Amino acid sequence: MQSLRQLLTALPLLDWAAxxxxxxxxxxYAHFSKHHAEGQGSLLAITNRVRRQWMLQLTYREMRVLDGAxxxxxxSSPSFFASTTxxxxxxLLAALGASEQTSAMVLELPFTVKTSTLVFDIKLALLTGIFVYAFFRFTWSMRQYTFGALLVASAPEAGQFEQQGHEAREQFADRAGAVVGMAAEAFNDGLRGYYLAFPVVAWFFSPxxxxxATAGVVYVLYQREFRSEVLEKLRA
Incomplete structure (x- = not known):
């Protein structure tokens, strides 16, 4: 109880507000991006349509080496980011283990706010938590991509789809496209965690x-997901 009270009083009110x-x-923003993406035509929503179209085109191909590649x-992308994370x-854990020395080094930087070692540890712990979250999203993305690869490998031959009719193609494209789309969404969540780690770094300077930095990063994310040039090209 005393430790909790000490933790609550360690940060000034302005820091808690920030x-x-x-x-x-x-x-x-995560809620907005997920639930309003379809109507706004976000980058993820547009590319999900492309993924479904890919899976539909797969049903017409006899050789699917390209799809496997x-x-x-x-x-490879979520795998790289998971390893980097x-x-x-x-x-960060090493910095937490030597927080007194790390805190002294950071405080020597210009414009940094002088804080106690406890507050410095809180900031490092938050930064570590963000990257742990990103790691779990990246690894979940990897697993879902492997599930999508299994669907690609187990897809019936083009001749069988011809016998089953166009409805079978549509059902396969919906299912496989949705799985690959969920993998992309998990990867996007992990990448968003990377972006939103930068405001926590800015917190070392001041609340x-x-x-x-939070407002700036969210603005950049919004511009890239809903207003970017590549999105306009994909819509065309």
Whole structure:
């Protein structure tokens, strides 16, 4: 109980407000991106349509070497980020283990706010938690991509689809496209965690920097997901 009280009183009110705004913004944007993407035509929604079209075209091909190669290529991105995230988590845990020395080094940087070692540990722990979350999303994305690869490998031959009719093609495209789309969404969540780790880094300078960086990062995410040039090209 005493430790909890010490934790609550360790951060000034402005820091708690900045931290609350940070999490509220993250949750609100994630909800907006997920539930309003289809109507707004986000990058993920548009590419999900492309994924479904890919799976539909797969049912017409006799040779599916290309589809297997594409599945393998899609798996490489979350695999790379998962490996990188493990290294980042290891570095952050090492910094937590030597927080007094790390805190002294950070405080020597210009414009950083002088805080206690406990507050510094809280900031490092939050940063570690974000990358742990990103790691779980990346690894879940990898698993879902492997499920999609299994669907590609187990797809009936084009001749069988001809016998079953167009409805069988549509059902397969819906199912396989949805699985690959969920893998892409999990990867997108992990990548969003990387972006939103930057405001926490800004928090080492001041709570105002945390709030400004949160707004800036969400603005960049919105522009890339809903207003980017590549999105316009994909819509065309």
């Amino acid at each position: 931290l609350g705004l940070y999490f509220l913004t993250w949750i609100a 594409v599945s393998q290529a899609l798996l 493990i290294l980042i988590i290891g570095g 105002w920097a945390l709030m400004l």
